[in-house]
Amino acid sequence: MIDSPQPLAEWTPSPEMPVFRGHFPDNPLLPGAMLIDWAMSAYIDRLTNMAAGPTDGADGVPAATMAVRQARFPAPARPGIPLHLQTQPARRGRTRLQVVATPASGERHVVLDLLLEARQGNDPEVTS
Numbered sequence: 001m002i003d004s005p006q007p008l009a010e011w012t013p014s015p016e017m018p019v020f021r022g023h024f025p026d027n028p029l030l031p032g033a034m035l036i037d038w039a040m041s042a043y044i045d046r047l048t049n050m051a052a053g054p055t056d057g058a059d060g061v062p063a064a065t066m067a068v069r070q071a072r073f074p075a076p077a078r079p080g081i082p083l084h085l086q087t088q089p090a091r092r093g094r095t096r097l098q099v100v101a102t103p104a105s106g107e108r109h110v111v112l113d114l115l116l117e118a119r120q121g122n123d124p125e126v127t128s
Helices: 032-049
Strands: 009-011 066-072 083-089 095-101 109-118
Touching: 009 032, 032 066, 032 083, 032 095, 032 109
Parallel strands: none
Antiparallel strands: 009 083, 066 109, 083 095, 095 109
């Protein structure tokens, strides 16, 4: 069950987006990298708009220094289905972002579950 306040951001990927012609023609779905990019960009934009400049994430870590610790794709994101970004605190000072698909005729479901943490030094942005 998903229990969250108002979404941080909303996006409905248009079925006309070129990415859906190649990913995949008979069974279109939004590529995972594109979904992560949207979620991270929307999260950082939201934090930036709440202050004069980049501010702290839910865990007190500056948003610009957050890194992806874990990404899961429990269900596919389909064209034309509204997506909503939600956030919640996670253990060890991390932040959890979830992208939830909200089809008009069905039950809401998570399409991306992203765990963020503070980036250490020159660590890569995506870790295991």
